[in-house]
Every structure is written in C-alpha cells, then in structure tokens.
Amino acid sequence: MAVKGNLRDFSVTQLLNLINLARKTGTLTVEGPNEAAWVSFQAGKLIYAQLGNEDGTLVGILVRTGRITAKQAQVIKSHAGDKSDKELGLLLINAGYLTQQDILAGIRQYIIDIVYRLFTWVDGFFRFDNDVLPPDDRIVMRLDLENIIIEGARRMREWEQLQEELPNLDMALDFIERPGANIRDVNLNVEEWKVVSYINPKNSIRQIMKANKMNELEIRRIVYALIQAGLVEVVRPPGMPLPPQARQVPAVDKRQQSSLVNRLIDRIRSL
Amino acid sequence: MQTVKMVVTGPFAAGKTSFIRSVSEIDVVSTERKISTEAERIKETTTVAMDFGRITVDDDLVLYLFGTPGQKRFDFMWEILSEGMLGFIVTVDSTRPETFREAKGILQTFRAYAPTPYVVAANKQDMEAAWTVEDLRIALKLDPAVKMLPCVASDRESVKKVLLELLYSILEDMEKK
Numbered sequence: 487m488a489v490k491g492n493l494r495d496f497s498v499t500q501l502l503n504l505i506n507l508a509r510k511t512g513t514l515t516v517e518g519p520n521e522a523a524w525v526s527f528q529a530g531k532l533i534y535a536q537l538g539n540e541d542g543t544l545v546g547i548l549v550r551t552g553r554i555t556a557k558q559a560q561v562i563k564s565h566a567g568d569k570s571d572k573e574l575g576l577l578l579i580n581a582g583y584l585t586q587q588d589i590l591a592g593i594r595q596y597i598i599d600i601v602y603r604l605f606t607w608v609d610g611f612f613r614f615d616n617d618v619l620p621p622d623d624r625i626v627m628r629l630d631l632e633n634i635i636i637e638g639a640r641r642m643r644e645w646e647q648l649q650e651e652l653p654n655l656d657m658a659l660d661f662i663e664r665p666g667a668n669i670r671d672v673n674l675n676v677e678e679w680k681v682v683s684y685i686n687p688k689n690s691i692r693q694i695m696k697a698n699k700m701n702e703l704e705i706r707r708i709v710y711a712l713i714q715a716g717l718v719e720v721v722r723p724p725g726m727p728l729p730p731q732a733r734q735v736p737a738v739d740k741r742q743q744s745s746l747v748n749r750l751i752d753r754i755r756s757l
Numbered sequence: 758m759q760t761v762k763m764v765v766t767g768p769f770a771a772g773k774t775s776f777i778r779s780v781s782e783i784d785v786v787s788t789e790r791k792i793s794t795e796a797e798r799i800k801e802t803t804t805v806a807m808d809f810g811r812i813t814v815d816d817d818l819v820l821y822l823f824g825t826p827g828q829k830r831f832d833f834m835w836e837i838l839s840e841g842m843l844g845f846i847v848t849v850d851s852t853r854p855e856t857f858r859e860a861k862g863i864l865q866t867f868r869a870y871a872p873t874p875y876v877v878a879a880n881k882q883d884m885e886a887a888w889t890v891e892d893l894r895i896a897l898k899l900d901p902a903v904k905m906l907p908c909v910a911s912d913r914e915s916v917k918k919v920l921l922e923l924l925y926s927i928l929e930d931m932e933k934k
Contacts, residue, residue: 650862651858651862653862653866654869713898716898720865722869740931740934743931744928744931744932746759746761746818747843747924747927747928747931748928749814749815749818750761750814750818750820750924751921751924751925751928752814753812753813753814753815753820754780754812754917754920754921754924755917755921757780757812757913757917
C-alpha cells in the first residue's frame, strides 16, 4: 500500500527521512499550493525530480540552470528529433558544446532546487508509489539525502522566519525617504536591482515576484534585506480594501469626536 | 451610554495585564491560565482570551481597555478585539530583546486591521537591563512620527501618561482629517 497523507501531518523533512532510512525505491508525488511535484528515489537515494508543467527534459533543465540559452535550446530541439535525453547528452558532449560535468551539475542543481522548494510546502496531499520510476530515457542521479535534509530544514526555518516578517505578499513597497540616503549609493546585486526597479506603491510584492520570475522564498529574501537595510517599507497598495472589521471612531461629526476625546483626556488626567 | 475602546497589545509577558490593572476602576476581568509550555514559562500565568478594564468618564461615556492574549497561538483573538477601537498601545518589555521582532510584527498586524493612531510603551524602564527608548526605537524600526514612551506598567502615573499621549495622537489625527 502506498504511503500517503497530508504535509500538515507529516512534513517533507519527515518524508525524506523515512525514504532515506527505509531505503525506499519509488516516486513521491506531492500536490503543493499551486502545483504538483514528482520526486523519484532508488534505494533511498534521490535520483530525479519534476515540478508541475516545467520542461523536465534535458534541454529544459539546461536552459533553466543557465547552461544554455533559450535560443540555443530551440536550435538543439530542432536538430534532436526524437532522441532520448541520454542520446542528446552524448551528442552535446561529443560535439563539444558542453562537458559531462556541465550536464550532470545542471541536472543535480535542478533536482535539488525542486526538493528544496518542497520544504516550503506545509500543506498538501502526498503519495509514495513503490517501484514507480522516471521514464528510461531520463538521465538520473544518485544523491545522498542526508545533506539535502539538513539544508532543507535550514531553509524551512528561514522560510518560516521570512513568512513571519512578510506575511502578506499582496502589500506593496515604497522607498523610505531619509535625508542623505540614496539608493544609487547602495551596493545591490543584479537580482536586488531587478526588484528595486519595480518598487512603487502601486505594485504588490507578488506582482514584482511574477515580473521577475522569482519564487516566494527569493522575493521574500530580497524584500526582507531591503527592509532591514531601511531602504524600503511595506505599504498598502491603493485600492486594496481594508479588512471589513476595520472601523474607526464611532461615526459622528468631527466636533463631537473631538469633544469625546477631550472628555477622555480630562478623565485620565484626573485619575 | 456611549462606549469607546482602546486595545493594549504586545508580545507575551510584555506587561499588558499590569498596564490595564493600573488604571482600571474595576478589578480587571482577566482570563489568565497557568502556562502550559516550558518555553514560555517566564511567568506563572498568561492571558488566553483577553483582559478587560473599565474607566467611567461620566454618565454618558465609558472607556474600555482590552488586553490581547500574548501567546501567538491565541492571535485569532486580535482581529476580533481590534474591531472599532479608538486607538491601540503596543507594550514592549524593554529588557527582552528577543521579543522585539515579535512586537514589530504585532504592531504591523494591528496597523493592517485598522489604521487608527497608536503609541508604543517601552515597559519595565525601571529595570537595570532595560534598553533605552532611543535604542528601542531603532530596534523596532519605528517611524520618527510614532510616539515611543517610557513606561512602568505597574505605575498608575506612568500608564496615565501613555494613555494621554495616545489620546493626544487621536485628537491630532482627527484634526488633520
């Protein structure tokens, strides 16, 4: 019978531990908040992963991990015909476009990134199907799970902390005006500049994330750093409705409101 | 009879219950329970639903003070308590820097519930280990326009000053509109 349940009750860390200790062979399917992931194992080693509708073929992985450009991928695909990933990999190596190391490092990075992303999923159905493995033509790895679990747990803690700091990605950002401070004088990396270029009270953090093709962890990390550095602040985007509970002073006219507050002031003074 | 309310919030063990007790004319209706988790056992009891104090202004007006539960697992109460509040006070234990980040988070949460005026009370300023108000302002990344006031929650005069400053802010806010 397949191991199945919900991540609420049995976390990704616990699942990977189980697979590692029991040296399981098969594929773990996890249905996350917006997409599903498939992660395959052989005798407790991580061998393959695929996320949602992402192109999990060798060419797709090489583009995603920056080994080749999208244009090069198009050319390769048009010449590849119906070659399997293994055949295509050999072709790229023999033609001198990439080394074996490049290809293996790209696949490794892709697989591990998917698994790390799973650590941020705290709710979702999972199922482990014994002996179900990826298609034969895929290039698989044999990666030890121990280090991945340790790093994943660390990222999970970071994720929890970032979620606490930035609970709502539908809020917007604005620059903090400080005398003498100039964003141009701050050393930012390329990713941070990409985010900064979209900062505007009209753009929600989620919109900035999508415009930069980032995931929630990446955008939260950058925004958190910018907030910590005192460069930006979280603001409510225009038109964002207030929670229905948000009501202010009883709706009476201004003079009555002032009179009410002045009575309170007099009373507190006299205590 | 008109009633208005203010909310006293802040992290666990920041002094919210003491704050309300210092000025309430009735015995504070408290929902304290013995603490069940070791991690939070820095005091014997904690508020699990709300504290409730009252100040009668005159025959027609009563001010209620509501204290929020400090432990995070009771934060579902916050939104309910914030409904219709005149303003709110965030109490911070000046001697426990490990709670500052949580205080900042609570402040932002309440700001999101209702854009009413608020002040921050830097509690336990009578203790040697207390951070200064200036240092606390930096640690909490408070806007210079937000009032941060030294406070000793068990001292009525100190609590009165905090309440008055909040009322002055509410008045200023009304005049701006």
